[in-house]
Amino acid sequence: MSILLDEKTRVVVLGITGGEGTFHAQKMIEYGTRVVAGMTPGKGGTRHLGVPVFNTVAEAAAAEGAEAAAIFVPPFAAADAIMECADAGLRLVVCITEGIPTFDMLKVKTYLRGKPVALIGPNTPGIISPGKAKIGIMPGPIHRAGSVGIISRSGTLTYEAVQQVSRQGYGQSTAVGIGGDPIVGLKYIELLELFKADPATEAVILIGEIGGTAEDEAAAYIKASFPKPVVGFIAGQTAPPGRRMGHAGAIIAGGKGTAQEKMDALRAAGVSVAVSPADIGARLHEALTRRA
Amino acid sequence: MKIHEYQGKLILAKFGVRVPRGEVAETPAEARAIAERIGPRVVVKAQIHAGGRGKGGGVKLAATAAEAEALAARMIGMQLVTHQTGPEGKKVKRVLVEEALDIARELYLGLVIDRAREAAVVMASTEGGVEIEKVAAETPERIFKEYVDPATGLLGFQARKLAFKLGLEGEALKQGQRFIASLYRAFESTDASLAEINPLLVTKQGDVLALDAKMTFDDNALGRHPDIQAMRDLDEESPLEVEAAKYNLNYIKLDGNVGCMVNGAGLAMATMDIIKYAGGMPANFLDVGGGVTEEAVTNAFRILVSDPDVKGALINIFGGIVRCDMIASGVVKAAKALGTKIPVVIRLEGTNVDLGKKILAESGLAFSAADGMKEAAERIVGLVH
Numbered sequence: 001m002s003i004l005l006d007e008k009t010r011v012v013v014l015g016i017t018g019g020e021g022t023f024h025a026q027k028m029i030e031y032g033t034r035v036v037a038g039m040t041p042g043k044g045g046t047r048h049l050g051v052p053v054f055n056t057v058a059e060a061a062a063a064e065g066a067e068a069a070a071i072f073v074p075p076f077a078a079a080d081a082i083m084e085c086a087d088a089g090l091r092l093v094v095c096i097t098e099g100i101p102t103f104d105m106l107k108v109k110t111y112l113r114g115k116p117v118a119l120i121g122p123n124t125p126g127i128i129s130p131g132k133a134k135i136g137i138m139p140g141p142i143h144r145a146g147s148v149g150i151i152s153r154s155g156t157l158t159y160e161a162v163q164q165v166s167r168q169g170y171g172q173s174t175a176v177g178i179g180g181d182p183i184v185g186l187k188y189i190e191l192l193e194l195f196k197a198d199p200a201t202e203a204v205i206l207i208g209e210i211g212g213t214a215e216d217e218a219a220a221y222i223k224a225s226f227p228k229p230v231v232g233f234i235a236g237q238t239a240p241p242g243r244r245m246g247h248a249g250a251i252i253a254g255g256k257g258t259a260q261e262k263m264d265a266l267r268a269a270g271v272s273v274a275v276s277p278a279d280i281g282a283r284l285h286e287a288l289t290r291r292a
Numbered sequence: 293m294k295i296h297e298y299q300g301k302l303i304l305a306k307f308g309v310r311v312p313r314g315e316v317a318e319t320p321a322e323a324r325a326i327a328e329r330i331g332p333r334v335v336v337k338a339q340i341h342a343g344g345r346g347k348g349g350g351v352k353l354a355a356t357a358a359e360a361e362a363l364a365a366r367m368i369g370m371q372l373v374t375h376q377t378g379p380e381g382k383k384v385k386r387v388l389v390e391e392a393l394d395i396a397r398e399l400y401l402g403l404v405i406d407r408a409r410e411a412a413v414v415m416a417s418t419e420g421g422v423e424i425e426k427v428a429a430e431t432p433e434r435i436f437k438e439y440v441d442p443a444t445g446l447l448g449f450q451a452r453k454l455a456f457k458l459g460l461e462g463e464a465l466k467q468g469q470r471f472i473a474s475l476y477r478a479f480e481s482t483d484a485s486l487a488e489i490n491p492l493l494v495t496k497q498g499d500v501l502a503l504d505a506k507m508t509f510d511d512n513a514l515g516r517h518p519d520i521q522a523m524r525d526l527d528e529e530s531p532l533e534v535e536a537a538k539y540n541l542n543y544i545k546l547d548g549n550v551g552c553m554v555n556g557a558g559l560a561m562a563t564m565d566i567i568k569y570a571g572g573m574p575a576n577f578l579d580v581g582g583g584v585t586e587e588a589v590t591n592a593f594r595i596l597v598s599d600p601d602v603k604g605a606l607i608n609i610f611g612g613i614v615r616c617d618m619i620a621s622g623v624v625k626a627a628k629a630l631g632t633k634i635p636v637v638i639r640l641e642g643t644n645v646d647l648g649k650k651i652l653a654e655s656g657l658a659f660s661a662a663d664g665m666k667e668a669a670e671r672i673v674g675l676v677h
Contacts, residue, residue: 075512101483101513102405106442109410139611139642154558156610160665163610163641180557182407209558212407235561238546238568239577246542246557246579248512249407254425259565276569277562278666 001200002129002174003149003191004092004118005068009133012037012057012066012090014073014081017048021072024096024137025049028070031140033133036064057081057088068092070126070135078122079104086117093185094135095121102248105183112185119185123247124177125155136177146171148284149195151188152207153180153214153249157235157277161205164281170288173201180247182211188218192226203229203288205280206271208262210236211250215262223269229287232266232273233280234259293509296339298388299523300505304487307478309471310501312493314390323364326389327357333392336363340382341528343506344374350384353392360389385527393501398491399458400424401472403479412440414476416454420491446476463498471500482520483513532595539591541580548573550676551602553592555584555609563608566665572673575602584614589622597632604635604676606668611642620648624655632657635675639668 011028015021016038026049029035037060038048044055054060057069069085071078071094078097085093100122112119120127126136131145142159144166152158158177165172176191178184188206195201204226208215215234222230237259239245241252252258263273274283295303301311313330316339317323327334331354338350345351350372354360364387371381398420406413416436419427428435436457438450448469455468471492479487486508493503514521526534536543542557546564550572554560557579564574578596580588589609596605609619619640627636639662640648649661662668 076516099512101516102485102510103442103480103483103513106405106410106412110442152558154556156554156556157558157562159610159641160559160562182405183410207558209561214407217408233562235558235565237561237565238574239561239564240546243544243577244511245544245561245577248510250557250561254428276666277566278664278669 001198002132003194003198003201004174005127005129005133005135007032007132008034009068009092010034010036010065011068011070011135012039012060012064014039014057014069014071014085016040016053016072017043018072022049024072025070027140028134031134033135037066057084057090061088061090066090068135069094071095071097073097075099075101079108082108082119083111086112086115091117093117093119094124094126095119096124096126096137098123100181102182105181109183120176121179121185123181124179125158127174127176128172129174130172138175142166143175144171146173147200147202148172149198149201149204150175150207151191151204152177153209154207154235154247157207160277161207161233161280165205165284168281168285170284173198180249182249187214189221192218192221196226196228201228203231203284205284206230206232206266208232208234209247209250210234210239210245210252210259211257213257216265219265219269219271222271230271231280231283231287232263232271233277234262234273235277293511293514293521293524294341294528295507295509295520295523296341296386296525297337297505298339298386300507301502303482303507303520304475304478304502304505307481308474309478310467310499311505312390312393312501312503314388316386316388317364318368318386320361320365320368323387323389324357324361327354327360330389330391331360332356334360335390335392336360336367337388337390338367338372338384339386339388340372340377340384341525342374342376342382344376345372348372348374350374364389382528393493394496395493396496397494398503399494400427401475401489401492403476403484403487405485406439409439411442412476412479414438414440414446414450414454414472416458416472418458424490440476445480446473448473460494460500464494464500467498467500482517483510484508485510532599536578536592536595539588541578541588541592541595543595544577545599546574546576548575549601549603550672551575551596551599551605553578553580553596553605553607555580555611555614559608559610563606563665563669566669567606567673570669570673572669572676575599584609584611584619586618586622589619590626593623593626594630597630597634602634604672605637606672607636607638608665608668609640609642611640614642615644616640616642616648617644617651620651624651624657624659627655627657627659634658635672637662637668637672637675639663639665
């Protein structure tokens with residue numbers, strides 16, 4: 001099993017006719033994702049990559065039964081695109097776009113309140129259920145199907161973790177990038193709840209970074225109500241305060257959000273924390289064999 | 293993006309936030325002329341991005357225009373050292389000359405985005421003039437907060453609540469409410485990430501003004517605020533960081549001697565961490581971006597090695613769909629063009645790994661390929677020490 005996404009999920013790609021949209025939609029189709037439609041305003045009625053293109057998300061949902069979206073539109077148009085997907089009744093929206101203004105995301109989060117839609121991202125590599133489908137830009141071939149759930153705020157560091165997991169002989173049920181921005185859709189807790197309910201997920205790897213308090217909130221949740229083994233890593237142990245480390249969300253502000261603080265919180269919650277990023281796979285193996 | 297105090301006050305004034313009368317001067321003569329217009333009693337304030345200017349001697353009171361000129365002459369051109377500048381200080385290029393006011397009370401007002409609550413928050417405190425982190429740590433009950441619903445913006449009663457909690461009365465109460473409402477409008481309209489008024493001044497006459505103003509802006513939103521983008525002062529930023537930004541590279545100078553170049557911010561931080569874990573210290577953070585190109589790699593390498601502190605470099609690229617031979621040839625080309633002598637360890641993942649390794653081996657340079665981050669970090673730390 002997997003969470004949120006499998007081979008049956010019907011996907012519409014927003015911005016499918018753009019350069020990036022075309023490239024990654026093609027890769028998604030090759031991986032097995034059921035891409036049923038594209039959406040680019042003004043290109044409705046045409047076909048691209050073998051699927052019909054629509055002017056609006058609502059049309060794509062009505063005509064092709066799209067239930068999930070991949071968003072590849074420019075930053076200043078992306079917030080609107082997310083809200084259009086929610087309005088059209090999609091249940092899963094994955095926003096790859098990097099560089100959306102924070103105030104736009106505050107509006108998005110307010111708009112999504114009470115609507116039955118799961119937003120992943122923005123500024124995320126996306127979500128992949130190996131062997132089934134992917135919505136995003138991650139390289140398919142490094143993944144393998146298995147029993148480890150991965151939740152991460154970063155892109156290439158997630159690939160690193162995936163590879164270590166695969167080299168230890170394990171695969172992933174679903175790997176999710178929650179995004180590197182200060183304001184994102186689903187965070188650790190919502191995804192941990194899904195992994196908790198997924199019988200095929202035996203353990204979870206949680207990859208965080210400096211900035212914000214999402215990892216601390218996750219630690220409190222794990223301590224209170226997450227029964228499966230969790231391995232954690234926090235990037236930015238050497239980051240100086242007050243400097244934004246690439247991701248808009250990765251900044252130690254006012255002395256808060258340090259790696260040490262987060263690692264301590266996770267450890268106190270019973271998470272096996274890897275100090276070195278090279279030890280994530282080994283820690284997972286340890287956690288799974290100790291349990292068995 | 294950060295701006296200077298005088299720029300922040302110009303922006304705030306446009307939104308009806310009351311600030312003292314004042315102008316910016318680049319020469320002592322200009323400072324004198326401003327003091328003659330608005331003084332004679334004025335405050336001369338050095339304009340650098342760092343905080344703590346008062347303690348460093350960058351904020352002084354002048355009783356006459358001649359004194360203002362003399363103070364400006366001393367400040368302009370000086371290296372102002374504060375707890376935020378580092379020991380070398382920052383060169384002062386301008387001073388703000390402002391009317392001196394009769395201070396009755398110094399309060400605090402700050403706006404930031406609260407990530408956990410996913411809302412802007414207005415923070416007010418009666419403890420103005422001191423560091424708010426200190427107040428938050430020692431006497432959190434003295435900080436009052438109102439969270440702003442993004443759908444409505446700051447509401448009238450919220451501004452009123454804060455004004456009452458600050459103990460404002462009469463004319464000051466009226467002005468205080470207006471001040472808070474206008475400050476929020478400025479914050480939202482400019483896509484700011486921080487607007488801090490510390491101190492917020494109440495005069496003996498009951499006027500409420502921003503004695504200081506610190507604003508920073510959401511880099512992702514600058515594209516829709518060209519007027520604010522134009523306020524960027526490149527002299528306040530590190531030259532290598534400015535150079536890197538030209539190529540969309542994310543570079544931050546640090547204290548160590550192992551240069552690193554990585555694709556992706558999370559992996560870049562993790563690479564810095566593993567260098568330290570192996571016993572070294574990273575010289576920088578450098579993210580060339582998720583979808584890396586040969587040109588980006590070439591420019592990144594040039595910027596990386598132009599830091600004289602760098603005694604060796606670690607390149608860590610997890611490409612996935614990126615071709616390793618492309619990365620390898622980009623680095624080799626850059627190193628040959630620059631005549632690079634320092635040791636370089638490269639860890640590559642992605643398509644054509646073997647071809648990439650071959651290019652490195654045959655380059656004749658002091659380069660080596662490593663399998664995995666751990667091996668790469670240990671090797672470069674060994675070579676540098």
